[in-house]
Amino acid sequence: MKKKSGSDNPISGASDPISDEQAGSDSPALPANPGRRLTLGHIADQLGISTATVSLALRDSPLVAEETRVRVKRTAEEVGYIYNRSAASLRTARSQIVGVAVHNIQNPYFAEIFSSLEDVLEEQGQMIFICNHRDDVKRQQAFVNTLLQHRADGLIICPSVETTAEEINRLVDQGIPVTLVCREVAGAWAPCVRGDDAAGGYAVTNHLVRQGHTSIAMVGGRRSSSTGRDRHAGWKRALEENGINPAAQLDLPELMTQADGRDAVGRVLDAPRRPTAVMCFNDLIAFGMMPMLRRAGVEPGRDIALTGYDDIDGSANLLPALTSVCNHADKIGRLAALTLLRQIAGERVPNTPILIEPELRIRESSTTFTGRLGG
Known part of the structure; x- marks a missing residue:
């Protein structure tokens, strides 16, 4: 089979996934070379495919057939290749990183919200950085600054007390997608998903x-x-x-x-x-x-x-x-993630609250007053 060059476009001329046959045959792993940094090109050369196909496979793109994705990942693991997310973000203007900040991750309520939004974001290939800011606005600001340094795609935040609208709006002004969760900030230009x-x-x-x-x-x-x-x-x-x-x-x-x-x-x-x-x-x-x-x-x-x-x-x-x-923590988490993803995709989302209707669940702890209580 003729080896494809690194400049081949893996999606031109066809909508079908790149097949295992197109991807070449197995070959021995590259020899270790401590003086040489491994690149996508090394894997592409070994498998007889383009670097673009390797890149798509490592990002789990549906444009690449499943068996090809498996072989590319297996080869990358064998040769010790680590995907350079920073370089990829420079090419695509996306880091596939989303920040999530809440004030008490030990509260099971926020753990439920996080679990729900994590499921949605991971389905879209997003990696999550989480911050437990403990209602310390300086701790929250330090986290946000770190996210900006990593070129994060967006932020889901239950804002600390003392968070100002100006802080949120500065992020929005810079083109950073932001979704508030559970707590509103008056005057903020970001949507908020919360219970009523x-x-x-x-x-x-x-x-x-x-x-x-x-x-x-x-x-x-x-x-x-x-x-x-x-x-x-x-x-x-x-x-x-x-x-x-x-x-x-x-x-x-x-x-x-x-x-x-x-x-x-x-x-x-x-x-x-x-x-x-x-x-x-x-x-x-x-x-x-x-x-x-x-x-x-x-x-x-x-x-x-x-x-x-x-x-x-x-x-x-x-x-x-x-x-x-x-x-309904699960619903809040899911809607917050979907709202952020819409913004990341370039959609304008109104900054009006998205209210989830609460449900009163009456159980044994709230008794009928008998006149015996109090003092």
Whole structure:
């Protein structure tokens, strides 16, 4: 067979994948040469195909037949070739890198979002760099700068508190596709995929009111974030519509973790007007409160009603099973990834919020008020 030159175009003149027969026959691996850097051309010479075909095969292009892709990758592995992503990005203006930044990767809710968006992005050959910025805006900025240095194709970000619209808009102005997730930034020129937190906060509080509770605490939520503000606003609106004064209720902002939930129990039980029900900002706070309430002789679901938010894995298996608001993390992750990919492909995406409707899941932890609760 005549060997094809390195300048051959593997897709000209035909739409069928490049076959194994066209790719040449097997030959012994290249001899090791420590003074010589391996290139695509070395693999192409060995297999009798073009460098363009080798490049496409290493990027899993459907234009190359499966058996050819396998042989190219096997040969590359045998000779110790490492794909030069930086050089490829210079040729294609794409790095196949996407950054994902959230404030608490240890929260199972964000792990579910990440898993969903990862599935979508990996299907499109994107590699993911992840940052756990911990609501530290400087840590977030350092990550974004690193992404820019690596010529990342785009960014999916649950923005840290204190993130400004100017920071997001500067990226958009530079042509960097950006999709916000879970938290909005007022005035940002980027789309945001999130749950309708005001509706969820309202629904779970209204449920507690219908159960007969009139002393309903809210525990947690950073009010400087849109999520914290919106869930708090939903709690407040439900109380007001039912003739209950929000200012008379126990309200403990800024708490986010299981440790915060454990620490909050004393403040809840020692309140001048002990709540008969607690709306927790998220499930983690409820997870932290439950054992500490029991240690104080107060049984969740019997002596005090307790609700969470996000409906993370394990919420339904607690004793009692936790009433929570399902925010559909899988749907948020998938839509965030698809929204970013549309931007990477050059499509203009409106910067209006993409709201996911929450679902209240009522379980054993939110009891009917019997008059025995509170103090």
